Amino acid sequence: MARIRFRLLLLLAALALWTPADAQLRRGARTVVRGGTMPRTDSLKLRADSLADAAFAAELDSLFDAEFRADSIRLTELRTDDLFTLDSIAAARIASGGAFAEAGAEKTDTAGLPARPYRKGWFMSDSMSLSKVCWLSTVLPGYGQVYNKQYWKLPILYGTVGTGLALFFHENSTYRPLKRQYDALTDRSLSRTPELNALQSKMIRSNTRRQVYLGLTIASYVYFIGDAAVNYSTNDVSHVKKATTLACIFPGAGQIYNKSYWKVPFVVGGFASLIYCIDWNNRGYQRFKKAYNLISDYDAHPENYPDGPTDEFHGRYSASFILNLRNNYRRNRDLCIIITGALYALQIIDAHVDAHLKDYDISDDLxxxxxxxxxxxxxxxxxxxxxxxxxxxxxxx
Structure with a gap:
């Protein structure tokens, strides 16, 4: 009987110590210790916790990837001159988990760092190409300096161009009446008189000053277009494109950019010679054109000229001979214009090829x-x- 009681006590003690897994999960840690067992981790609970952790990590990874893609898209829109701030912005984002605000809202980081506004549009954009900047600078003087944020150059540009234009228009107002008087005299007769010589000398001096003022105005205008191209740094532009663009803007500028200075006298001298030839042949053409008109009118209406022919040759040459001279001067003038265009294209090609050859690796093994x-x-x-x-x-x- 005593043995049976002892076995029943052992059985009750075992039942008291044993509890189901669900009961242990519902009981607190202190209750389990008082019950005589150490707290243990159930295998089902371990599995559930591991699955929850894996799902949470996957969700975090997807959010991070989405944020990284959004940030990378926005970062590519930043200008090159703002790249030095990317390290600080990235560090603040990693530390605080911040991201750029949505499109249309104020572009600031959640960490409080201000983001540079991105300029969009056809007229002013942070990703505008070099050629577009140069074309807009041609139409709108000073656009390239505004785009490159070199505002201090604008007073110099507008000052030189405005002064040159004012001087040109002032001198042109003096030259035009002299030219009309000269044409009125020479339309009647080309005989050299003191009055005609004095008027022609005065007209030539005024025309020379007028051309100098116009040349300085155009030179300053073209210089600032080239300045916009040289200081352009928005996108990564190769030396080849910059040299070609500068050669298109002004003859010889591409050779200077390539540091081929020995070519500059040939380019500038060639253009100066051709421009002089164009002007010389044009003056000869205008001279013989007027002489031909006078002698032709004399042949058609001799009664209107009681003193004989009024051309500068006084009838010593026939109308057909003067016509040939006029046509020769016109042909030479047109040919010089064509050669000038060919020289302009040639110096562009030279600047383009020379810029390519600057980076061309030529081996010593020939x-x-x-x-x-x-x-x-x-x-x-x-x-x-x-x-x-x-x-x-x-x-x-």
């Missing part, structure tokens, strides 16, 4: 090797392969 060669070729008539003897030449350049 050699030619000649060695004997023995090969086997299939000859159908001989019914098989036959040896072929010759030489192998290789060039290295």
């Amino acid at each position: 050699s030619m090797n000649l060695e004997p060669l023995v090969d086997y070729a299939y000859v159908p008539g001989a019914g098989g392969n036959r040896p072929v003897f010759g030489f192998n030449m290789s060039l290295k350049f």
Whole structure:
């Protein structure tokens, strides 16, 4: 009987110590310790926790990837001159988990760092190409300086261009009446008189000043277009494109950019010579054109000229001879214009090729090797392969 009681006590003690897994999960840690067992982790709970952690990590990774893609898209829209701030912005984002605000809202980081506004549009954009900046600078003086944020150059540009234009228009107002008086005198007669010589001298001096003022105005205007191209730094532009663009803007500028200074006198001298030839032939054309008109009118209406022909040659040459001279001067003038256009295109090509060759790696090994060669070729008539003897030449350049 005592043995049976002892066994029942052991059974009750075992039942008291044993609890189901669900009951242990519902009981607190202190209750389990008082019950005589150490707290243990159930396998089902371990599995559930691991699955929850894996899902949470996957969700974080997807959010991070989405944020990284959005940030990378926005970062590519930043200008090159703002790249030095990317490290600080990235560090603040990693530390605080911040991201750029949505499009349309104020572009600031959640960490409080201000983001540079991105300029969009056709007229003013942070990703505008070099050629577009130059074309807009041609139409709108000073646009390139505004785009490059060199505002201090604007007073110089507008000052030089405005002063040159004012002087040109002032001198042009003096030259025009003199030219009308000269044309009125020479339309009646080309005989040299003191009055005509004095008027022509005064007209030439005024025209020279007028051309100098106009040349300085155009030179300053073109210079600031080239300045906009040289200081352009929005996108990564190769030296080849900059040299070609500068050569298009002004002859010889591409050679200066390539540091081929010995070519500049040939380009500038060639253009100066051709411009002089164009002007000289044009003056000859205008001279013989007027003489031909006078002698033709005399041949058609001799009664209107009681004193004889009024051209500068006084009838010593026939109308057909003067017509040939007029046509020759016009032909030479047009030919010089064509040669000037060809020289302009040639100096652009030279600047483009020279810029390419600046980065071209030329090896020091310039050699030619000649060695004997023995090969086997299939000859159908001989019914098989036959040896072929010759030489192998290789060039290295």
